[in-house]
Amino acid sequence: MLELPTDLPADLVPLSWLLGVWEGSGVIDYETADGHLTGEFAHQVSFSHDGGDYLNYSASAWLLDDNGARDRPLVAETGYWRVARPAGAEDAGPGLLPASAPGRERTVDDVEALRNAEGGFDLEVAVVHSDGVSELYLGQVRGPRIDLATDAVVRTAGAKEYTAATRMYGLVDGHLLWAWDIAALGGELASHASARLAKAE
Secondary structure, X not given: OOOOOOOOOHHHHHHHHHOEEEEEEEEEEEEEOOEEEEEEEEEEEXXXXXXXXXXXXEEEEEEEOOOOOEEEEEEEEEEEEEEOOOOOOOXXXXXXXOOOOOOOOOOHXXXXXXXXXXXOEEEEEEEEEOOOEEEEEEEEEEOOEEEXXXXXXXXXXXXXXXXXXXXXXXXXXXXXXXXXXXXXOOOOOEEEEEEEEEEOO
């Protein structure tokens, strides 16, 4: 059973099932021009909120050795997830600019008005990787399932080639399952990694 925090902003209700810290393991399976990469990894993902209309996201992964112990870090990520809606005068930004009109607390009815034609809610997700890659994902949440695809990818000059990705998240039997497809190192968009995570906090 899902328990919603009493201080949860209305805009976050469609994403509320993500809240918490999730831990588990997964598998890497990706074909590159240099060969087939496989392995197992430990993964920790955190979704939290600080009162804004977005979720804070962070994730870390470690390659596992033959004994199942953390061997070395892979990538860490941080970012923000939000239900897509046009910013208005009552919203702060960009940068440190304050809102130019008085705000009001958004309601469940305000959020319901954002439902898309498929019955879900459009999402905007910004993720920054520790290896110099930044992604902007667009997608939707529909019940306990999220589908995302990159709308933009930006890399630092020293980052490895990475051009597109899709991610899928789902809540199944109380576990967070996810799959991540990427187009990287000269390859087409293809299966890359997946994991099953249990709620730790």
